[in-house]
Amino acid sequence: MAEPFDDIFKESRIFGTREALSPHYMPRNLLFRDKQIQEIAKYITPSLRGERGRNLFIYGKTGTGKTSCIKNVVDRIRNLPISKAHISYVNCRIYNSRYRVLHKIVSEYMPVYAKRGYGIVDIYEKLISWIEEDGKVLVIVLDEIDIVRDLDDLIYTLTRANGDMKSGGITIVGISNNVAFKENLDPRSLSTLYENELAFPPYNSNELALILKERAEEGFKKNVIDQASINLAAAIAAKESGDARLALKILSKAGEMAEENGAATISTAEITAAAKSAEEEIAYEVINTLPEHQKLIVYAIALLTIHGSKYKKLSDNGDMYLFSGDVYEKYSSLAKSLEKEPKSARWYRKYISDLDMQGIIMTYESGKGIRGHTKLIKLSYPPEKITESIEKTMSQEA
Ligand SMILES: Nc1ncnc2c1ncn2[C@@H]1O[C@H](COP(=O)(O)OP(=O)(O)OP(=O)(O)O)[C@@H](O)[C@H]1O
Ligand SMILES: [Mg+2]
Structure with a gap:
């Protein structure tokens, strides 16, 4: 049997000065600023x-x-x-x-x-x-x-x-x-x-590539990552939002994945996989730091998406959307079960548009339908992971 702590003193093949990839690291050079x-x-x-x-x-x-x-x-x-x-x-x-x-x-x-x-x-x-x-x-x-x-x-x-x-x-x-x-x-x-x-302004993909290159030189060992992988990470982050933190997160996650796979270098396959998980992780962090009632609304949306609601609507491309009124009902009953006074419908609408703006949900106005004019809502991330992550923080707060 392999000894469980064998790896403690083994030097990483991938990482150099690992902190250089952390979002808290202060780079000496702030490029393009x-x-x-x-x-x-x-x-x-x-x-x-x-x-x-x-x-x-x-x-x-x-x-x-x-x-x-x-x-x-x-x-x-x-x-x-x-x-x-x-x-x-x-x-x-x-x-x-x-x-x-x-x-x-x-x-x-x-x-x-x-x-x-x-x-x-x-x-x-x-x-x-x-x-x-x-x-x-x-x-x-x-x-x-x-x-x-x-x-x-x-x-x-x-x-x-x-x-x-x-x-x-x-x-x-x-x-x-x-x-x-x-x-x-x-x-x-x-x-x-x-x-x-x-x-x-957001960074474009060339700018992100140069920012990443500087950090990669410190963060990784020599020849661990090539220009193609850096460019790919930069392009993904630029397309998402031009966010340097996301770009760095993709890079360090790709490094962890390569290390777990026992690889000596980071390939574009790791970058792609890392990008997917980094984006989700960032979303969960955002959701968990939302103010209480907005978090409860997201929780209600995730639960309804998993367990279904009385009414739901399939959009043209087959995605499932929820009715805003159903979400409000679910949210109100969740709030009451936690002995909290639900916010008024006016606040609720404001929260929904904030969540939309933050990319956590997508909304659109329905045409005239069974329930008149209403807003339709869809989660941007897998509902099971959202409920899991919210439940974790709720049990810590309780
Ligand atoms: N021009 C740059 N050169 C090098 N690194 C950068 C540059 N801009 C941002 N970064 C890196 O990206 C990460 C995020 O940057 P920062 O925290 O300054 O963003 P922010 O605009 O304050 O974001 P937020 O609005 O989320 O607080 C940090 O790790 C930072 O080192
Ligand atoms: Mg900041």
């Missing part, structure tokens, strides 16, 4: 001179390098020999409310306030007096800003702070990959946040 980095610098420069800068809103689809570029800029600023400018990077996925954001910033500069228990008013006043003390300018980067629950309150508070301070000021850099979130913002927050805008 010089213009964006220069633009960010242009907006932030006045703040570095101690003048109150102008707010900036950065947007672009997932995996277009927004976080990497801003972190690159933050690092450069921290290395500058100037004392009055301060920049704070806040990941709103973790700090997702006005309180948490302000608390994080204050405790960064005044660690004595790091412990919990200070009220929002205390924290606010500390921040103001710290900035005013010598006319500092604080640049606050809010990455994934759409996730902040009470964003209008946060923006309002930061704007008011600028009005309250006798010297110094706060500049906001907001970042998001969600184009729809601004529809729910108060017009005042909108005009504050969108003072200046900067777009990050």
Whole structure:
């Protein structure tokens, strides 16, 4: 019998510096983003001179390098020999409310306030007096800003702070990959946040190929992957969305598959297989980080797709679509069984169009039919895998 731990100290034939393929790795070189980095610098420069800068809103689809570029800029600023400018990077996925954001910033500069228990008013006043003390300018980067629950309150508070301070000021850099979130913002927050805008376009397949090539040189051993396989991974990711994170995920998964098969190189067959599983994995991550009620709606759709519903409609190409009304009923009964108040039909329709926009479901309007005009809904991913992955997170949360 083979010893189960035989492989521990065996060197990988495929991987070199494996972290270079991880999405958290900060590459030294950010290709094709010089213009964006220069633009960010242009907006932030006045703040570095101690003048109150102008707010900036950065947007672009997932995996277009927004976080990497801003972190690159933050690092450069921290290395500058100037004392009055301060920049704070806040990941709103973790700090997702006005309180948490302000608390994080204050405790960064005044660690004595790091412990919990200070009220929002205390924290606010500390921040103001710290900035005013010598006319500092604080640049606050809010990455994934759409996730902040009470964003209008946060923006309002930061704007008011600028009005309250006798010297110094706060500049906001907001970042998001969600184009729809601004529809729910108060017009005042909108005009504050969108003072200046900067777009990050998706990468095309040539650009992705070069990004991948650099990472592959560090991530894999020599001669493990050839140009054809890199080009294929780049082409698949470019066709999907121009997402560099997806492209990297395909590459590292293909590496794992080759290693499992005992192969010495990665072939295009592994790239194709890896692409399929990477895309699904990303979808499940997205679904599992959805807000509660949207997740329940997806769960209802998956259950109805598996177990059938009273009414269903076959489309011309044989796909099965669900009626929006049936999904709403199923969702409501799921919510009640979890002792949660179902959202109104108006919210439900908004959630459905958000899910459509994120590519998790596909919808279309039916013509006049048995149930009048209605929306038809279809899942974009295998329903069994979706229910399995949602049930796993629900049992962890329970
Ligand atoms: N121009 C680039 N050069 C090299 N690597 C890049 C580049 N752009 C993105 N990447 C890599 O792609 C991955 C995703 O990038 P990043 O996290 O910056 O995307 P993002 O736009 O912030 O996405 P999201 O909206 O999902 O947060 C990271 O691993 C990053 O290193
Ligand atoms: Mg990001």
